Amino acid sequence: MSEAGELPLAVDGLTTAFRVEGRWYDAIRDVSFSVARNETLALVGESGCGKSITALSIMGLVPKANGRITAGRVLLDGRDLVPLDETEMEKIRGNAISMIFQEPMTSLNPVLPIGFQVAEALRYHTALTGEAARARALALLEHVKVPSAARRFDDYPHQFSGGMRQRVMIAIALACSPQIILADEPTTALDVTIQAQVLALLAELKSETGMAMIFITHNLGVVASIADRVAVMYAGDLIEIAPVEELFEHPMHPYTEALLSSIPRVDRDAGDLKPIAGQVPPITAMPSGCRYADRCPLRVPRCATMPPLVGLAVDPNHQVRCWVRAADESVSA
Numbered sequence: 001m002s003e004a005g006e007l008p009l010a011v012d013g014l015t016t017a018f019r020v021e022g023r024w025y026d027a028i029r030d031v032s033f034s035v036a037r038n039e040t041l042a043l044v045g046e047s048g049c050g051k052s053i054t055a056l057s058i059m060g061l062v063p064k065a066n067g068r069i070t071a072g073r074v075l076l077d078g079r080d081l082v083p084l085d086e087t088e089m090e091k092i093r094g095n096a097i098s099m100i101f102q103e104p105m106t107s108l109n110p111v112l113p114i115g116f117q118v119a120e121a122l123r124y125h126t127a128l129t130g131e132a133a134r135a136r137a138l139a140l141l142e143h144v145k146v147p148s149a150a151r152r153f154d155d156y157p158h159q160f161s162g163g164m165r166q167r168v169m170i171a172i173a174l175a176c177s178p179q180i181i182l183a184d185e186p187t188t189a190l191d192v193t194i195q196a197q198v199l200a201l202l203a204e205l206k207s208e209t210g211m212a213m214i215f216i217t218h219n220l221g222v223v224a225s226i227a228d229r230v231a232v233m234y235a236g237d238l239i240e241i242a243p244v245e246e247l248f249e250h251p252m253h254p255y256t257e258a259l260l261s262s263i264p265r266v267d268r269d270a271g272d273l274k275p276i277a278g279q280v281p282p283i284t285a286m287p288s289g290c291r292y293a294d295r296c297p298l299r300v301p302r303c304a305t306m307p308p309l310v311g312l313a314v315d316p317n318h319q320v321r322c323w324v325r326a327a328d329e330s331v332s333a
């Protein structure tokens with residue numbers, strides 16, 4: 001593992017709740033992980049498992065109308081962001097941490113030219129103004145490989161394809177040279193070829209700049225090409241975390257196994273794909289104990305209580321939250 005000083009971001013015991021019909025329910029609970037410089041951590045799980053809420057909690061963007069962080073810390077270079085007010089968080093968002101969302105059309109302003117929007121981000125987050133901001137915006141668009149960037153500088157978002165719009169969003173995210181990029185399903189809306197190109201670009205930018213990246217996806221299939229480590233979430237709980245190869249070769253949690261066997265693979269017939277039976281419970285109807293127990297082929301009576309996340313004795317960097325599987329291995333708490 002890295003030295004403490006190399007850990008730009010550490011999430012510790014993060015719990016975020018929403019009020020639904022007058023009662024508070026945890027959408028994520030006791031989530032802990034860290035990400036090192038030049039490391040990509042993938043956060044995976046089916047839809048509704050708490051991936052976006054984890055990202056929004058880190059960014060201080062939990063919807064205020066009915067949501068709040070109820071416990072835990074978000075340490076950026078050792079400084080806890082949770083107690084910061086909106087003015088202080090605005091200085092951090094788009095500076096130390098940038099976020100890329102799934103649908104670039106909703107994040108770009110449809111009535112402003114692309115180049116202007118990148119220059120605007122630079123004017124907001126850096127000392128650059130006027131021509132200097134324009135020149136740097138063009139360099140950024142070239143950097144994210146928007147073809148004929150100079151000619152297309154004054155085009156509007158609707159004149160760009162989905163993949164090109166996502167490149168523009170990446171350029172905006174890079175405008176402030178962030179330490180950390182949080183990418184929430186940035187390629188999910190794109191077709192497979194374009195998706196692969198955007199993944200390659202993100203990987204390239206990460207190694208060039210040494211930034212840390214948290215890459216969120218419901219598709220474990222794209223993780224192998226981009227992640228160094230993988231954290232798997234189920235129903236608001238972090239249930240397994242391991243280096244990427246280790247996770248693919250020795251998945252421990254039955255949910256991770258089920259996710260892996262639902263990935264389409266070139267070396268397997270589509271007929272072998274096993275969708276996971278059942279559904280992620282809504283936050284208003286979470287079972288007590290292990291939340292996966294209802295869907296789990298390995299369920300034992302003990303699963304009625306919540307298992308802890310423990311490291312395997314053979315590899316403490318591989319942690320799993322499962323009574324059955326943790327007992328199979330001798331584990332170190």
Ligand SMILES: Nc1ncnc2c1ncn2[C@@H]1O[C@H](COP(=O)(O)OP(=O)(O)O)[C@@H](O)[C@H]1O
Nearest residue numbers: 018027046047048049050051052053063282283
């Ligand atoms: N504003 C909200 N109010 C109430 N519940 C919410 C809100 N936003 C998200 N949730 C719930 O929190 C859980 C986690 O959601 P989310 O983080 O968006 O999942 P994911 O990104 O993994 O698909 C879901 O059950 C979702 O319905």
Ligand SMILES: [Mg+2]
Nearest residue numbers: 051052053184
């Ligand atoms: Mg999401």
